[in-house]
Amino acid sequence: MAVVPEYRVLPAGDTALVVEFGDRIDRRLSGFVLALDRRLGEARLDGVVETVPTFRSLMVHYDPLVLPAAVLAARIGELVRGLRTSEQSGRSWRLPVCYDRSLAPDLDDVAARTGLSPAQLIERHSAAAYHVYMLGFLPGQAYMGDVPAELALPRRQSPRMKIPAGSLAIAMTMTCIFPLETPCGWHLIGRSPVPLWERRLGPGALLAPGDKVAFVPVSVREYESLLAKAADGTLEIRPSEQIAVGAAA
Amino acid sequence: MTPALRVLAPGLLTTLQDLGRPGHQRLGIPVGGALDPVSLRAANVLAGNPADTGALEVAYAGPTLAVEAGDVRLAFAGADAAIEIFSDAEAARGPRIDGMRSVRLRRGEVVRIGSLGGAAVLYVAVEGGFDVAPVLGSVSTYIRGGIGGFHGRALAAGDLLPLARPKATERGDCRLEGLDLAPPPRFRAIAGPQSDHFSEREIAAFFASEYTVGAGSDRMGMRLEGRPLAHAKGFDIASDAIAAGSIQVAGTGQPIVLLADRQTTGGYPKIATVISADIPALGRMPIGAKIAFERVSLEAAQALRAKFIAEVESIAKRLVPLRPSATEVAPRLMHDNLISGVVDAGSWTVP
Numbered sequence: 001m002a003v004v005p006e007y008r009v010l011p012a013g014d015t016a017l018v019v020e021f022g023d024r025i026d027r028r029l030s031g032f033v034l035a036l037d038r039r040l041g042e043a044r045l046d047g048v049v050e051t052v053p054t055f056r057s058l059m060v061h062y063d064p065l066v067l068p069a070a071v072l073a074a075r076i077g078e079l080v081r082g083l084r085t086s087e088q089s090g091r092s093w094r095l096p097v098c099y100d101r102s103l104a105p106d107l108d109d110v111a112a113r114t115g116l117s118p119a120q121l122i123e124r125h126s127a128a129a130y131h132v133y134m135l136g137f138l139p140g141q142a143y144m145g146d147v148p149a150e151l152a153l154p155r156r157q158s159p160r161m162k163i164p165a166g167s168l169a170i171a172m173t174m175t176c177i178f179p180l181e182t183p184c185g186w187h188l189i190g191r192s193p194v195p196l197w198e199r200r201l202g203p204g205a206l207l208a209p210g211d212k213v214a215f216v217p218v219s220v221r222e223y224e225s226l227l228a229k230a231a232d233g234t235l236e237i238r239p240s241e242q243i244a245v246g247a248a249a
Numbered sequence: 250m251t252p253a254l255r256v257l258a259p260g261l262l263t264t265l266q267d268l269g270r271p272g273h274q275r276l277g278i279p280v281g282g283a284l285d286p287v288s289l290r291a292a293n294v295l296a297g298n299p300a301d302t303g304a305l306e307v308a309y310a311g312p313t314l315a316v317e318a319g320d321v322r323l324a325f326a327g328a329d330a331a332i333e334i335f336s337d338a339e340a341a342r343g344p345r346i347d348g349m350r351s352v353r354l355r356r357g358e359v360v361r362i363g364s365l366g367g368a369a370v371l372y373v374a375v376e377g378g379f380d381v382a383p384v385l386g387s388v389s390t391y392i393r394g395g396i397g398g399f400h401g402r403a404l405a406a407g408d409l410l411p412l413a414r415p416k417a418t419e420r421g422d423c424r425l426e427g428l429d430l431a432p433p434p435r436f437r438a439i440a441g442p443q444s445d446h447f448s449e450r451e452i453a454a455f456f457a458s459e460y461t462v463g464a465g466s467d468r469m470g471m472r473l474e475g476r477p478l479a480h481a482k483g484f485d486i487a488s489d490a491i492a493a494g495s496i497q498v499a500g501t502g503q504p505i506v507l508l509a510d511r512q513t514t515g516g517y518p519k520i521a522t523v524i525s526a527d528i529p530a531l532g533r534m535p536i537g538a539k540i541a542f543e544r545v546s547l548e549a550a551q552a553l554r555a556k557f558i559a560e561v562e563s564i565a566k567r568l569v570p571l572r573p574s575a576t577e578v579a580p581r582l583m584h585d586n587l588i589s590g591v592v593d594a595g596s597w598t599v600p
Binding site for chain 1: 272276441486487493494514519525554555558
C-alpha cells in the first residue's frame with residue numbers, strides 16, 4: 001500500500017496554496033517538499049504558475065480560473081501518494097570560501113563560544129556537506145544545513161546594520177552565504193567570492209533547493225584572485241561530482 | 250541622438266515597473282512589479298501599448314521630465330496629480346492637464362508632475378515604452394537587488410530614459426471614462442495560511458478593526474497601525490513562502506501586508522491574505538489612509554477574481570478620443586508663445 005505522508009493544504013489567498021508537511025526544520029520534511037515539487041513540475045499542470053519550496057512546505061502559485069483550488073488540491077492528493085524523500089534531483093557544488101580573520105569578524109568569538117580553536121572550527125565547518133533546504137530572504141540566498149551540532153549557536157544578540165555581500169555565516173543549524181549587502185544577525189565566519197545571484201546567471205541564482213554544497217577553504221590571496229574574476233565575469237563555477245549529505249541528526 | 254526623456258527632477262520615488270517577474274520565487278527572487286497593476290494597465294491602454302509594458306511608477310510626488318525626442322506621447326493613470334506642461338525648462342507657467350489621459354509633447358517641452366492626491370501611486374506610460382533590457386523577463390525595478398529599470402534604482406536627476414520609439418504615432422489622444430479606482434469599503438481577505446497561530450477571537454478582532462497605513466510602508470509591505478494582534482503560539486515559525494497580500498504579524502502584534510517587492514519567504518505567522526481582486530486597490534492606498542478587512546471564502550474570492558479580470562480586460566472599451574483642440578491647441582499656444590503670460594497655469598485645466 002502506498003504510504004501517504006501527513007500533510008495539510010492551507011489557502012494563501014485565492015492564487016496560492018501551501019502544502020504543509022510539518023512545522024519544523026527537518027530533513028525528512030524537506031525531502032517530502034522537494035519530492036512533491038519535482039512531481040508537480042513533471043505533472044506540468046495547466047494553471048500552475050510557479051512553486052516555492054521551503055523548509056517544511058511547498059507553496060503552489062496558481063490561477064484559479066484555469067485550475068480551481070479544489071481540483072489542484074485533489075491532484076496534489078494524488079501526487080503525494082507514495083512520495084519518497086529520495087526523489088530529489090539536486091546538483092552538487094564545491095564553493096571556495098576564505099575563513100581568514102580579516103574576512104571573518106566572528107571567527108574568534110564563535111570559536112570561544114563553542115570551545116573549539118579557530119582551526120578546529122574551520123575544519124568542522126568545511127568538512128561537513130550541506131543540503132540546500134530553500135532559498136529566500138535575499139535573491140539567491142540558500143539556507144544550507146545542517147551545521148555540525150557543536151557549531152550551532154543562536155543568532156547574535158545585536159544584529160549588524162550591514163554586512164558585506166559574500167559573507168559566510170552561521171546561526172542555529174544553518175549556514176548561509178549572503179548574496180547582497182544586508183542587515184544580519186548571524187555569525188560571520190568567512191567570505192566567498194562566488195556570486196550567488198546576478199543577472200548573468202541564466203536562472204537568476206547559482207544554487208537551487210535540493211542542491212548539495214561543500215566548502216573549499218582558500219587563502220586570502222586566492223580569494224582576492226577569485227573575487228577579481230567574479231567582478232569581470234570570468235569566474236566559472238560548475239557543478240561538481242556528487243556530494244553525499246548524511247541525514248541530519 | 251537617442252530619443253529619451255531627461256529627468257530634471259526625480260520625484261520622491263519614481264521607478265520603472267511592469268507586471269513583475271514571476272517564476273523565480275523558488276530562487277528567492279521577488280515578483281515585484283507595479284503596486285497598482287490596474288492603473289499601470291490603464292496608462293498603457295491610453296498610450297496605445299500592450300498592457301504589460303513598463304511605465305514609470307510615481308509615488309507621492311512626481312518627477313519633472315523633458316522631451317529629448319522628435320515628439321512623444323505620454324499617458325497618466327492612477328492618483329490625482331497636478332500635471333503641468335511647459336514649453337521648455339525655463340518656462341515659469343504652463344497649462345495644467347488632468348490625469349487619466351494621454352498627451353503628445355514636442356521636443357524640448359517639459360512635464361512636471363506635482364504631489365499626488367487620493368492614492369499613493371500614479372503611472373506615466375510612454376507610447377512604445379522605454380528602451381530598457383528586461384532582467385529575468387521583466388523591466389521592473391527591484392531596488393534591493395539592484396536590478397531592472399534604470400540601473401536597478403529609482404530615477405535620479407540627470408538620467409536619460411531611452412525611448413523605444415523616436416516619435417509618437419498619429420493615433421490621437423484619448424482619455425479614460427468611468428474607470429473606478431475607488432478602494433472597496435473593506436479589503437476582502439481569506440483567513441490563513443497560519444490562522445491556527447491565532448485564536449478565533451483574535452481573527453474576529455482583526456476583521457472587525459480599522460487600521461491606518463503606517464509611515465514605514467514601502468513597496469515591500471504596508472505597515473498597519475491599530476489594534477495589536479496576540480499570537481496563540483509565539484511569533485516565530487519555521488520560514489515558509491509568502492503570497493502577495495499576505496498579512497504577517499511580527500512580534501509587535503502590528504500586521505504588515507506584503508506587497509509587490511515582498512521577500513519570497515518569511516518566518517512570521519500570516520493571519521490572512523488579501524484576495525487577488527483587491528490587491529491593486531490595496532497597492533494604491535497611501536500612508537495615513539484608514540483600511541479594514543472583510544473575511545471571505547475561497548469560493549467567493551475566485552468569483553470576485555473572475556469579475557475583476559473581466560473588468561480589467563475591458564479597460565480599453567473606456568477609451569474616449571479627445572478633441573484635437575484639447576490635445577494640441579493648449580500646449581501649442583504656449584509653445585508658440587501666443588498666450589504666454591496671459592493664462593494662469595494654476596487655474597487652467599484642459600478637460
